Amino acid sequence: MLFTSYEFLGFLLVVFIMYYLLPGRAQWSFLLLASYTFYFMADPRYLIFIAITTVSTYLAAKNISEKKQSFDIWFKEHKKEMEKEERKAVKAKEHAAEKKIFLCCLLFNLGILAVTKYTNFTIANINSIIGAFGNQGTLSFVDLVIPMGISFYTFQSMGYLIDVYNGKFEAQKNPFKFALFVSFFPQLVQGPISRYADLSQTLFEEHRFDWKTVSFGLERIMWGFFKKLVIADRILVAVQAIIASPDTYNGFYAFAGAMFYALELYADFTGGIDITIGVAETMGIKVTENFRRPYFSKNIKEYWNRWHITMGTWFTDYIFYPISASQFMMKLSKKSRARLGNNLGKRVPVYLSSFIVWFTTGIWHGASWNFIVWGLGNFVVIMISQELEPFYRWFHSKVNVDGTFGWKLFQVIRTVLIMSSLRMFDCYRDVPLTFKMFGSIFTKSSLSQLNADAFIGMGLEAHDYAVVFIGMLVLVVVSLVQRSGSVRGKIAAQAAPVRFIAWYGLFMATLIFGAYGIGYSASQFIYNQF
Amino acid sequence: MKKLLAIILTLFIAVAGLAFTTRLLEPKYMSGVLEGAMIKEYYDDPTDHNVVFIGDCELYENVSPVYLWENFGINSYIRGSAQQLIWQSYYLAEETIKTEHPDIIVFNVLSMKYNEPQKEAYNRMTIDGMRWSSSKIGSIKASMTEEEHFIDYVFPLLRYHRRWSDLNSDDLTYFTHSDKVTFNGYYMRVDVKPAENIPEGKPLADYQFGDNAYAYLDKLTKLCKDNDVQLILVKAPTLYPYWYDQWEEQIVDYAAANDLPYINFLDLQDEMGIDWTKDTYDGGLHLNLAGAEKMSQYFGQVLSEEFNVPDRRGEAELDSYWKQVSERYNAEIERQNTNLKLYGTVHGPEENE
Amino acid sequence: MNELIEILSDLHPEVDFTTEKGLVTGGILDSFDIVSLISEINEEFDVTIGAAELTPENFDSAETIYALIKAKLDDED
Numbered sequence: 001m002l003f004t005s006y007e008f009l010g011f012l013l014v015v016f017i018m019y020y021l022l023p024g025r026a027q028w029s030f031l032l033l034a035s036y037t038f039y040f041m042a043d044p045r046y047l048i049f050i051a052i053t054t055v056s057t058y059l060a061a062k063n064i065s066e067k068k069q070s071f072d073i074w075f076k077e078h079k080k081e082m083e084k085e086e087r088k089a090v091k092a093k094e095h096a097a098e099k100k101i102f103l104c105c106l107l108f109n110l111g112i113l114a115v116t117k118y119t120n121f122t123i124a125n126i127n128s129i130i131g132a133f134g135n136q137g138t139l140s141f142v143d144l145v146i147p148m149g150i151s152f153y154t155f156q157s158m159g160y161l162i163d164v165y166n167g168k169f170e171a172q173k174n175p176f177k178f179a180l181f182v183s184f185f186p187q188l189v190q191g192p193i194s195r196y197a198d199l200s201q202t203l204f205e206e207h208r209f210d211w212k213t214v215s216f217g218l219e220r221i222m223w224g225f226f227k228k229l230v231i232a233d234r235i236l237v238a239v240q241a242i243i244a245s246p247d248t249y250n251g252f253y254a255f256a257g258a259m260f261y262a263l264e265l266y267a268d269f270t271g272g273i274d275i276t277i278g279v280a281e282t283m284g285i286k287v288t289e290n291f292r293r294p295y296f297s298k299n300i301k302e303y304w305n306r307w308h309i310t311m312g313t314w315f316t317d318y319i320f321y322p323i324s325a326s327q328f329m330m331k332l333s334k335k336s337r338a339r340l341g342n343n344l345g346k347r348v349p350v351y352l353s354s355f356i357v358w359f360t361t362g363i364w365h366g367a368s369w370n371f372i373v374w375g376l377g378n379f380v381v382i383m384i385s386q387e388l389e390p391f392y393r394w395f396h397s398k399v400n401v402d403g404t405f406g407w408k409l410f411q412v413i414r415t416v417l418i419m420s421s422l423r424m425f426d427c428y429r430d431v432p433l434t435f436k437m438f439g440s441i442f443t444k445s446s447l448s449q450l451n452a453d454a455f456i457g458m459g460l461e462a463h464d465y466a467v468v469f470i471g472m473l474v475l476v477v478v479s480l481v482q483r484s485g486s487v488r489g490k491i492a493a494q495a496a497p498v499r500f501i502a503w504y505g506l507f508m509a510t511l512i513f514g515a516y517g518i519g520y521s522a523s524q525f526i527y528n529q530f
Numbered sequence: 531m532k533k534l535l536a537i538i539l540t541l542f543i544a545v546a547g548l549a550f551t552t553r554l555l556e557p558k559y560m561s562g563v564l565e566g567a568m569i570k571e572y573y574d575d576p577t578d579h580n581v582v583f584i585g586d587c588e589l590y591e592n593v594s595p596v597y598l599w600e601n602f603g604i605n606s607y608i609r610g611s612a613q614q615l616i617w618q619s620y621y622l623a624e625e626t627i628k629t630e631h632p633d634i635i636v637f638n639v640l641s642m643k644y645n646e647p648q649k650e651a652y653n654r655m656t657i658d659g660m661r662w663s664s665s666k667i668g669s670i671k672a673s674m675t676e677e678e679h680f681i682d683y684v685f686p687l688l689r690y691h692r693r694w695s696d697l698n699s700d701d702l703t704y705f706t707h708s709d710k711v712t713f714n715g716y717y718m719r720v721d722v723k724p725a726e727n728i729p730e731g732k733p734l735a736d737y738q739f740g741d742n743a744y745a746y747l748d749k750l751t752k753l754c755k756d757n758d759v760q761l762i763l764v765k766a767p768t769l770y771p772y773w774y775d776q777w778e779e780q781i782v783d784y785a786a787a788n789d790l791p792y793i794n795f796l797d798l799q800d801e802m803g804i805d806w807t808k809d810t811y812d813g814g815l816h817l818n819l820a821g822a823e824k825m826s827q828y829f830g831q832v833l834s835e836e837f838n839v840p841d842r843r844g845e846a847e848l849d850s851y852w853k854q855v856s857e858r859y860n861a862e863i864e865r866q867n868t869n870l871k872l873y874g875t876v877h878g879p880e881e882n883e
Numbered sequence: 884m885n886e887l888i889e890i891l892s893d894l895h896p897e898v899d900f901t902t903e904k905g906l907v908t909g910g911i912l913d914s915f916d917i918v919s920l921i922s923e924i925n926e927e928f929d930v931t932i933g934a935a936e937l938t939p940e941n942f943d944s945a946e947t948i949y950a951l952i953k954a955k956l957d958d959e960d
Contacts, residue, residue: 166934325921329922504547512687
């Protein structure tokens, strides 16, 4: 069920009405039912996967949590009877026992993710290695189900497991509440990856109908549909045309394609998240924000703090920190400092951890070399900007431009250009082709190549480009206004006719200018596949 | 109280805005593709027809009710539309019987060859013009292709919103009213394009009409029997799409089994005097005015003599109604002939996009 | 405490760490800084800070970081 389908809107309407008709204490149970229905309607087989992850994580976390509690009680009572060494030993023993359960559950669930998503990728690579040695015998691909949103719910569950293991909070005792946390339908398909500590605050509460919350939620949903239908799905046609014929659309057009894709991905992904957050909001549930005007970032690091935020913090908290704070890294740090000197040596562990994180981020996005190279491309860019820091410091001490509008604009454009170039890996068939197309921007672009008819040939008419352009202007203006606080809050403060015009205008604009219905293939949200 | 008023006003403006936008963006079918406007026209005219023809272009381009009136006094109407499928014909018949109860319904059997929903665009042209009723709902449900949704028919804006970039003066001119595009359902063409080299029908893998098509033919038969309406099956004389012998057999059998009259006009070409070098405007697919009047002459005789359709000339109301249809009819003949002379086509320059 | 301020100042010479209370929440220290910091602390104080302890609450000011180190040192006794 796509977000932009009548079925989803109908489903939503039914869920919404039922939700507020039911007594408050039944609301979360109803949401669980709705979420499983949602998943069931996509494909009944998916239910097995999400149920396995839910049950295993629930049991492991509960077990660890109970062990921790009983150990703490026991330890307090017997603390005084023990010597220091003895205390350390029992603690270590307890820790090891918890670790065993923890690791079993973690590896089991990551294993499911790996097998469903990466088996065929692995087979393809093995085959090409076999082929390289001239052998004909190849392994055949396996026809596996990839459950919808498996990357998202697996990460969300594992984050919970790690937090419980680290003693951040006690495990959820009610298995059904935990099941709802894993399967909450608005965020099941494309995130955000919520933290238990955040989402649990409002997910299980009773919510009474509150017009302000509901209307804000509806506005957010409408805004999401505007982005998705008016901008993303329209420009999508041109993006696909450009990607499909790299021989025709090279040079300047490859550049245009990268720019169009930047717009499409932004409108598509943030639009989808707007719908998710808006749907949750209409039911009084607060889902973490996933974007903070990322295209206004001044550098790549900042960009990654503002784009797909919940994924970034997940990788930082659960992969980057554990690796870089591990015993191994501490030892490596000492060794490299001794060998390479303090300055260079201390970077080794940071960069090594970062490399692993970006490799993982890449492969999480998709089982292909394109995404791996894309991830590592991000790593390289971040390393370079890190290494250039002293240079920038020197530059700013000589030239006084820091903080000026022009310099900020330069930084923002630079960031967008770099990110758009990296994203070309996301578009083209394979890695060599991507490099070729990127190269063509510099070797084949010329003014004589420019031709308005070529843009029409991509399947969009002049009026389509006009709609996209105006839509983009609306995005920019809204983003600028948003810097000083909630846009919906500002509109809510206006007189009734102004509010009406704003929201009715958005509604009608989406209805009329949206690229939906017959003649438009119902395109999936780009992030569905991840 | 004030708040309630504000809410009502807001809702009113919102709904009015939607209605306005919908009407503006709906296709008007007033130039170019006229076929989309045909179904809707039916509701404007007085009913009380003795004969109603229901079916696809093999009826609405081949039979002229004006001719039937002028020569036989037969008060008739063609509820035709492009690629009308049999379930659509059935629901139109159902609606017709509810509104006026004719003596005779004539159904053209070519559409038996379609067992499944075909093209969304044709569905819209047949269904959009219908007034809301259980018949329309039934027709929508039976006709929808996989890509269609019922809600698109309830709110046509969901279907036609993309027309914002194609809006033209017609959309304003015909915002509140429509012109007539037919003459009691007849779509007129006066030009000639002779039929040459009519291809033989390609062999088919299966000549059996589909179960779904038969089911609706059964329903149509039963509907007419239950309501005491005489159902006449016909096959128009046009050469293409090809009418296979195997199809003919099935219809003959069906008519015999259900005690229905069946007239295959393909076999009556000589009796009617159809001349394929003069009587078609598109090489044998459809008859032109000359052809349609020949067929009407023959069919009118059959209807009055064998089915005793009364001659109603002399009824004052009908006389005055048909007088104005005849005037439009003759004016259209005149217009098309003039265009033909001046531009070599029946369309005026403003219609040639 | 002074050693800690020194380590911090090495990372960001432009920040006054004796008064700043929003090192993480204010975006002064990013993940790279935090990782460098814990390895420096590991060098200097010989305490190991685990990934689970890398929270904004623990790293938002020099004081809280110092408190974390102290707790670790005490715990070892």
